Amino acid sequence: MAMECIATLPQRFNENTTKEDPSIFDAKLINQQSNHIPQQFVWPDHEKPSTDVQTLQVPLIDLAGFLSGDKFLVSEATRLVSEAATQHGFFLVTNHGVDEKLLSRAHLFMDTFFKAPTCEKKKAQRTWGESSGYASSFVGRFTSKLPWKETLSFKFSPEEKSHSQTVKDFVSKKMGDRYEEFGKVYQEYAEAMNTLSLKIVELLGMSLGVDRRHFREFFEDNESILRLNYYPQCKQPELALGTGPHCDPTSLTILHQDQVDGLQVFSDNQWQSIPPNPKAFVVNIGDTFMALTNGRYKSCLHRAVVNSETDRKTFAFFLCPKGDKVVKPPEELVGGVFSGEREYPDFTWSMFLEFTQKHYRSDMNTLEEFSIWLKNRRSF
Secondary structure, eight states, X not given: OOGGGTOOOOBOOOTTHHHHOOOOOOHHHHHHHOSSOOGGGOOOGGGSOOSSOEEOOOOEEXXXXXXXXXXXXXXXXXXXXXXXXXXXSEEEEESOOOOHHHHHXXXXXXXXXHTSOHHHHGGGBOOTTOXXXXXXXXXXXXXXXXXXXXXXXXXXXXXXXXXXXXXXXHHHXXXXXXXXXXXXXXXXXXXXXXXXXXXXXXXXXXXXXXXXXXXXXXXXXXXXXXXXXXXXXOSOTTTOOSEEXXXXXXXXXXXXXXXXXXXXXXXXXXXXXXXXXXXXXXXXXXXXXXXXXXXXXXXXXXXXXXXXXXXXXXXXXXXXXXXXXXXXXOGGGTSTTSOSOOSSOOEEHHHHHHHHHHTOBOOTTHHHHHHHHHHHHHHO
């Protein structure tokens, strides 16, 4: 995700910027006031959006076929997933079982929040170091290469015993009764994504030759993140990026796109697009799952571009293990035909999350930088 064309120096946090610049990114206001976007949203020439981008060939995985137990369909699904995850880490799942009405409502309710006045959105303002809440670009967090987007993120955990509804409860606490239906929709959506993610990790386990229950059991008590992404129109889309080049530090990302192009993946030394497919979810491997596979499956560089014609909206469910669970590959992926060496040190998701929230801006080198940071910390 040759790398010369996109390599960047590690982006460190400035922990003081949050206090110094509490301003809000308002794309509509920027577009009205000037024909030029502010300099902090302009990306370096070597990272600016490509004008000639081909379509990435990603397989369509029939999830219902895999779950049916039919030997041919299971074999085909595991083969296709293994090829994609080894090459670039992206694939599509169809026949996923998620209610189409729920998907429609989830897309519809996006405008309820992102088209609301700034004062409404600020009720859910994300505080520095937290993974839940509203963020308007990275204004106040970084001073350059800001993404042209707004996000609303929710922590999610399937805590059945405590009957906790983390998404709904967050909305109720931060935004009040007017957003009750909004909270219900995204609570239901997060629960559907949780169910889907556990099916997908079964498939990934089988494709790796690991017991299909191994990763499902590892992630059953997950502490994940649901994120709503809103990419407004941009007067100069050739200068900006909705999301800069990065690898997801999480385990899996399950993305649903609206009808607007924007997702691009760096594969075979070039940027390629993954067009929207309303019947499918885009799934990609994250850094944490790459560590769980001892580097066999790839966490690939990707980004989001913007346009001057229309807004773009997506939902991303980031599957993450429970915070205190030790991330290490099963023995089958270390010994045997493999070198017997570990690619990455043991770590917990809470350690990695802290690193990405407080010490490092996610890019193509996040896992490697984290491994170095972790080893240095443990040497003291």
